[in-house]
Amino acid sequence: MLDYRYGPSTEGMGVDLRFWLIQTFNGISYGALLFLLGSGLSLIFGVMRIVNLSHGSYFLLGGYIALSVIWTTGSWVLAIPLAALAVALLGLLMERIFLRPLGFDPLRQVLLTVGFAFLFQQAALDIWTGNNFDINPPEALTKTVVVGGVYFPLYRVFMICTALVIGIVLWLAMEKTRMGAAVRATVDDAQMARGVGIDTSRVSMFIFALGAFLAALGGVIGGGFLSVYPGLDFEILPLAFAVVIIGGMGSLGGAAIGAMLVGLADNFGKALFPEISYFTLYAPMALILAIKPTGLFGRE
Amino acid sequence: MTAQQVKVLVVVLALAAIAIVIPSMNSFVILLVTRALAFAILVMSLDILLGFTGLPSLGQAAYLGVGAYLTAILATKYQFGLGYDFWLVILFGILCGAALAAVFGLLAIRATGVYFLMITLALGQCVWGLAYRWNSLTGGDNGINLRVRPKFGLDLANEVTFFYLVFGFFAVSLLAMYILVRSPFGRSLVGIRERELRMQILGYNTWLHKYIAFIIAGAFGGLSGVLWAHTAGIVSPENVVLTTSVDALLMAVLGGAGTLVGGAIGAFIVFGLREYLSTVVPWWQYVLGGVYVLTILYLPTGLMGIPARIRQRRTRSKEETEERKLASVPS
Numbered sequence: 001m002l003d004y005r006y007g008p009s010t011e012g013m014g015v016d017l018r019f020w021l022i023q024t025f026n027g028i029s030y031g032a033l034l035f036l037l038g039s040g041l042s043l044i045f046g047v048m049r050i051v052n053l054s055h056g057s058y059f060l061l062g063g064y065i066a067l068s069v070i071w072t073t074g075s076w077v078l079a080i081p082l083a084a085l086a087v088a089l090l091g092l093l094m095e096r097i098f099l100r101p102l103g104f105d106p107l108r109q110v111l112l113t114v115g116f117a118f119l120f121q122q123a124a125l126d127i128w129t130g131n132n133f134d135i136n137p138p139e140a141l142t143k144t145v146v147v148g149g150v151y152f153p154l155y156r157v158f159m160i161c162t163a164l165v166i167g168i169v170l171w172l173a174m175e176k177t178r179m180g181a182a183v184r185a186t187v188d189d190a191q192m193a194r195g196v197g198i199d200t201s202r203v204s205m206f207i208f209a210l211g212a213f214l215a216a217l218g219g220v221i222g223g224g225f226l227s228v229y230p231g232l233d234f235e236i237l238p239l240a241f242a243v244v245i246i247g248g249m250g251s252l253g254g255a256a257i258g259a260m261l262v263g264l265a266d267n268f269g270k271a272l273f274p275e276i277s278y279f280t281l282y283a284p285m286a287l288i289l290a291i292k293p294t295g296l297f298g299r300e
Numbered sequence: 301m302t303a304q305q306v307k308v309l310v311v312v313l314a315l316a317a318i319a320i321v322i323p324s325m326n327s328f329v330i331l332l333v334t335r336a337l338a339f340a341i342l343v344m345s346l347d348i349l350l351g352f353t354g355l356p357s358l359g360q361a362a363y364l365g366v367g368a369y370l371t372a373i374l375a376t377k378y379q380f381g382l383g384y385d386f387w388l389v390i391l392f393g394i395l396c397g398a399a400l401a402a403v404f405g406l407l408a409i410r411a412t413g414v415y416f417l418m419i420t421l422a423l424g425q426c427v428w429g430l431a432y433r434w435n436s437l438t439g440g441d442n443g444i445n446l447r448v449r450p451k452f453g454l455d456l457a458n459e460v461t462f463f464y465l466v467f468g469f470f471a472v473s474l475l476a477m478y479i480l481v482r483s484p485f486g487r488s489l490v491g492i493r494e495r496e497l498r499m500q501i502l503g504y505n506t507w508l509h510k511y512i513a514f515i516i517a518g519a520f521g522g523l524s525g526v527l528w529a530h531t532a533g534i535v536s537p538e539n540v541v542l543t544t545s546v547d548a549l550l551m552a553v554l555g556g557a558g559t560l561v562g563g564a565i566g567a568f569i570v571f572g573l574r575e576y577l578s579t580v581v582p583w584w585q586y587v588l589g590g591v592y593v594l595t596i597l598y599l600p601t602g603l604m605g606i607p608a609r610i611r612q613r614r615t616r617s618k619e620e621t622e623e624r625k626l627a628s629v630p631s
Contacts, residue, residue, distance in 0.1 A: 051417055053546070098597070106414045107356045108596050111553060114546050115592035122585035234543055238425045245418060275436065278429020286422040290407035293415040 018150055023267050029156035031263025032163035033226075036218030037236065038243030038262075039170065039255040040211030046187040046250015047200075047207045050099065051106065054113040055215050056237030057120040062087050062216025063228035064128045066135055076138055084216040091212025095205055121233060130230050135223035159221055166214070167256055174252055183207060187250040215240075239266070242285045248295030257297060311474075311561055319467055323460045331531075334463045336571040337470040338527040339364075343551045343563035344477055345520035350549065351558030352481050353513045354493030358417050359404075359424025360548045363518045365431060365540030366400050367393035367525020372444040372535040373437065386450035390526055397522020398515050400427075405514040409507060412496075424545050432537040443536025446529060456530065466527050470564075473520055477560055480516065489513055490558075554595050556602025565603060 041055045065086050066079035073079075094116060102108055136142075141158050144151045174180035185193040186203045194200050219228070226232065239262060247258025262281065269277035288296060301309075322333050342364045349355040371389055374380040381389035404423045411419050431438045438444065449456035456462045480486050491499045492506050499506050529535050538544070551570050555562030570588065577584035599605065 045414075049414055051414055098593070102597070105600075106417065107350075107553075108600060110356075110358075110417060111550060111596045112593060114550070115589050115596060118585060118592065119589035122583070122589065125585075126583070234541070238421070238542060241418065241421060245422065275434045276430065278433055279426050282422050282425040282429055286407055286419055286426060289411065289415065289419040289422060293411055293419075 019271075022150060023271055024264065025152060025156070027264035027267035028260060029159050029263070030267060031260040032160045033218055033222045034239060034243050034263050035163045035256055035259035036166060036214050036221070037240045038247065038259050039167070039252060040214035041240050042244045042247060042249055042251065042255040042258075043183070043187075043207050044211040045244060047183060047190075048099075048204050049104070049106065050113070051110045052113050052211070053110060053237065054094070054117040054120065055211070055240055056233035056235070057117045057124075058087050058091060058212045058215035059219040059222070059236055059240075060124060060228065060233040061090070061120060062219030063133075063135060063223035063232070064124055064219075065216070066220040066223060067128065067133050067228060070135065076136070079135075080217065080220050083220050084213045087216030087219075088209045088213035092205060092209040095208040099208070100201070100204075117233060121230065125230055128228075132227050132229040133223070134227045135220065137224050141224075155224055159225075162217075162221060163259075166217070167252070170252055179203075179206065238282070242281060245285050245289055245295050248297035251295075251297050254295060254297030258295070315471055315474075319464070323463060327459055330459050330463050332571060332575050333568075334459070334466050334531050335528075335575075336568045337463075337466045337564075338524055338531045339548075339551075339571065340564040340567035341470055341473045341524035341527070342521050343548050343555075343567045344474065344560050345517040345524065346548050347552045347557060347560055347563040348477060348481065348489075348513055348517045348520075350552055351556075351560075351562075352486060352493060353489045353510055355510065355514070356417055356549065357408075357420040357517075357545070358542070358549065359420035359422075359427075359545050360517070360521060361540045361542075361544035362404070362424045362427040363397040363400060363521025364525040364528055364544070365427050365535075366396050367522035367527075368529040368535040368539055369431065369438060369444070369525075370396050370522075371526045371529035372446055375446055375448075375529075376444055382448060382450045384452040386452060386456075390523065393522040393526035394519045395522070397525065398519035401515045401518020401521070402511075404518075405511045409510050409514060421542065421545075424540070424542065428537055428540045428542070431540050438537075441537060443534050443538070446533050446535070449530050462530070466531065469523065469527055473523065474560065474564070477520070481560065485509070485512075550592050553602055554591065556604025559602070559604040562602050562604040569603075 037055070037059055040058075041052060044050055044052050044055075062083045066076075066083040069079040069082050070076055098112060098116075099109060102112060137155055137158075141155045143154045145154055145157070146152075174183060182193070182198045182203050183206075185196070185198055186200050190200050193203075222236075226236075242262045243255060243258040245258070246261055247254030247256070265281050265284075266277070269280045273280065318333070322330060342360060345363070346357060346360045349357050349360075370393055371381060374389060374392075375382060404420075408416060408419045408423060432441060434440070449462060451457070454461050454465070456465060481489070488499065488504055488509055491502075491504070492509055496506050499509075525539075528539065532539075547570065551566030552563045553566070554569060555564065555566030557563075569591075573584060573588050573591070577587060581587075595602065599609075601609065
């Protein structure tokens with residue numbers, strides 16, 4: 001019995017080349033999801049130096065709102081943009097009304113975002129109850145493709161493609177547009193950026209909304225194989241931070257590499273040494289932070 | 301009497317009131333207060349870092365976890381710590397908390413500000429990962445149930461006796477931490493919080509000061525873990541998860557960072573809201589989240605900072621009226 005939610009089947013295979021192939025594929029597809037979540041967090045940190053602990057809530061709310069859209073309209077395709085935009089608006093309001101007036105104070109910012117995470121948690125529980133929900137993608141994406149005798153679920157291929165497209169669009173936007181240049185300038189030196197006439201307040205607002213948008217997008221797509229349930233927000237949040245820290249804060253390419261590394265480490269860790277699998281993920285993260293606080297690929 | 305002596309007197313009276321009033325309440329309240337007292341030790345240990353040294357740790361639950369898991373594993377696997385050897389477990393818990401902090405501190409202490417937040421988060425997640433996944437040792441997601449409380453002359457299964465034990469540890473911890481922060485060492489920690497560079501120029505080894513503070517906080521965290529294990533009767537990954545660390549941080553800020561007692565007040569309020577309010581209304585978490593958000597927005601100095609703010613406002617408005625009087629005098 002094959003289910004699109006699970007990775008390729010390893011039935012009847014020993015620990016051989018196929019095992020590595022399948023685990024790598026699973027790791028990369030999980031990494032694709034983590035990229036959507038982590039890239040936004042990384043940009044937010046790079047531009048605003050905010051440790052956003054409500055990022056996991058954006059992910060979860062994205063999934064829940066998509067569910068509501070699917071329940072009312074029956075359209076999965078429509079659910080993706082609607083959920084992402086709704087959460088982006090939420091992020092934008094949060095930044096404008098609460099975070100902006102706070103000024104730069106890392107501790108208070110962190111605590112404020114976590115206060116909101118608790119509020120979102122309760123709101124989600126009230127609106128969508130405490131049940132587990134699956135976001136069922138269209139029929140076409142639940143099939144599998146067979147390559148060299150290995151079954152690859154199409155949904156995971158779709159996840160990788162989505163992350164790839166989003167990544168390329170983001171990269172082009174950052175490198176080729178005026179707004180992107182303003183964002184890069186703000187990441188490098190916010191004070192100088194203000195000095196040369198860049199409206200860093202607007203950049204911050206834009207990036208915060210974009211981060212929320214990407215997290216919610218990840219939530220909708222991730223809801224197809226992680227499913228959506230209370231507690232997912234704080235479960236996924238540390239992984240997003242691992243991506244940001246390993247990759248380097250404020251760097252898009254770093255986030256992509258970090259997401260792949262975390263996705264692969266998570267998968268292989270769980271397959272090879274399940275008892276210490278999370279330890280093998282977070283211990284390197286702490287070490288990297290201790291040695292190079294800006295992350296492996298972060299800008300100095 | 302100086303202002304400081306008045307404050308100490310108020311705290312002592314409040315503690316005496318708790319010790320006298322609580323045992324006569326029903327068992328729900330006694331357990332609630334016992335839990336809050338055990339957790340308050342962790343919050344106060346965090347306050348040494350956050351309020352006095354200026355190091356906001358997002359992984360303090362790790363030390364509670366180490367103490368709690370140690371207690372639970374010794375009790376269930378080796379039947380150790382259920383008699384007079386309970387006192388040895390207390391000692392081991394303190395030592396383990398300190399040892400873990402000594403290792404983590406080596407990595408974390410050099411970082412400051414946002415990076416310190418992140419690295420302590422990562423270190424806390426390491427401990428959580430082990431607790432969650434290392435099934436054979438920690439029982440994984442289900443955790444470990446402690447069936448009995450220690451019995452040595454005193455029967456700790458009796459909730460009033462147990463309350464007095466935890467209360468005693470709380471009072472001793474508070475006193476010890478109070479002496480610590482009033483000592484020359486504690487004053488130099490405050491100096492580091494205010495201006496680390498200046499302390500370095502004055503010849504202080506600020507790294508070592510912060511490292512020692514980190515270890516002391518870890519030791520108290522371990523103690524609170526041992527007490528927590530016997531208070532709750534169950535130890536699970538829930539105790540070391542990120543949200544528990546965040547809770548401790550929020551309690552410290554809610555009460556007022558840099559006051560020690562504030563952390564305890566924060567713990568009492570949050571435990572009260574969470575465990576009492578949740579039995580009354582279904583939307584209690586909105587109240588809790590709202591309290592957090594409002595505190596951070598409008599009361600950055602916490603509840604303990606309210607009197608100072610009122611005093612400040614009064615003197616300011618007095619000055620303003622005097623200025624206005626002066627301005628209205630025709631020249």
